[in-house]
Amino acid sequence: MDHSPALTSDLIGRESEVVLFEVERGAIRKFADAVQDQTSACVRGDVAPPTFPTTFRMTIPGVSFDLARVLHGAQEYQYERPLRAGDRVRCRVRVADVYHRQGRLGEMTFLILAMEGQDESGSRVFTGTTTAILR
Amino acid sequence: MIGPVLAARPDQDLDSGSVLPDLRKPPITKMQLVKYAGASGDYNLIHTDDETARTVGLDGVIAHGMLSMAFLGEYLCWLAGPESVRRISVRFVAMVRPGDTLTCRGRVKERRTSNAVRRLRLEVWTENQRAERVTVGEAEVEIT
Numbered sequence: 001m002d003h004s005p006a007l008t009s010d011l012i013g014r015e016s017e018v019v020l021f022e023v024e025r026g027a028i029r030k031f032a033d034a035v036q037d038q039t040s041a042c043v044r045g046d047v048a049p050p051t052f053p054t055t056f057r058m059t060i061p062g063v064s065f066d067l068a069r070v071l072h073g074a075q076e077y078q079y080e081r082p083l084r085a086g087d088r089v090r091c092r093v094r095v096a097d098v099y100h101r102q103g104r105l106g107e108m109t110f111l112i113l114a115m116e117g118q119d120e121s122g123s124r125v126f127t128g129t130t131t132a133i134l135r
Numbered sequence: 136m137i138g139p140v141l142a143a144r145p146d147q148d149l150d151s152g153s154v155l156p157d158l159r160k161p162p163i164t165k166m167q168l169v170k171y172a173g174a175s176g177d178y179n180l181i182h183t184d185d186e187t188a189r190t191v192g193l194d195g196v197i198a199h200g201m202l203s204m205a206f207l208g209e210y211l212c213w214l215a216g217p218e219s220v221r222r223i224s225v226r227f228v229a230m231v232r233p234g235d236t237l238t239c240r241g242r243v244k245e246r247r248t249s250n251a252v253r254r255l256r257l258e259v260w261t262e263n264q265r266a267e268r269v270t271v272g273e274a275e276v277e278i279t
Contacts, residue, residue: 030173035171035206037205037208037209037212039212041218042209049205049212049217050212051201051205054175068179068190072199072200072201073226073227074226075201076222076224077224079220079222082217
């Protein structure tokens with residue numbers, strides 16, 4: 001696998017493009033089926049499960065890493081309202097922080113990504129924060 | 136499944152420290168990990184291909200942390216209703232493997248009531264069949 005460049009604090013503030021995602025009923029149903037989520041509204045595909053924004057995948061220029069060396073350390077989502085089938089959300093993800101820590105396995109890099117999704121009127125629907133740990 | 140289970144509870148059963156009912160999930164299977172990879176778009180092969188998992192020092196595939204978090208998402212929907220989840224925040228603290236059975240558990244940390252809306256801050260976690268916590272976190276839900 002390619003050797004990805006080191007992640008440094010220079011990346012803080014760097015952003016993805018704004019990407020429009022349409023919340024599809026079928027995608028909600030498929031997600032609920034995989035999770036064996038029995039929430040009726042999710043099984044029907046009406047309301048997206050709380051972790052559904054994980055399906056909104058975006059890239060930030062200059063931020064890449066070897067998937068085999070990354071651990072998902074933590075994740076948060078905050079909602080103004082739930083996502084529903086038919087919603088069109090404009091999402092963007094930004095490097096909120098990069099820092100290094102000495103751990104048991106040597107130096108680890110912590111990459112904090114902040115995501116926001118807005119509805120078509122520009123109101124925030126949700127935010128997400130990802131902590132990725134690279135070893 | 137019927138719910139939300141907390142809506143019918145009186146306030147005194149939602150005080151700080153109140154233990155919430157459990158949600159036990161079926162055992163995790165490799166098929167589930169393949170389906171979750173497809174549904175979520177996380178195609179990291181350490182979750183679906185044993186050979187790849189072994190090249191990074193694992194015994195075999197491990198579950199996506201986000202799958203355990205999704206279980207907690209379902210737990211919150213079951214407790215409070217899918218329209219009521221305001222925040223979910225977790226740390227992934229241990230690996231989950233096919234064959235593991237996870238149970239979602241929780242307790243109330245704080246209850247605030249205003250205008251007939253009860254906002255609950257919950258401690259939530261998933262634990263495996265050995266009672267080891269694998270995903271730990273906090274959530275906020277609003278119930279009317």
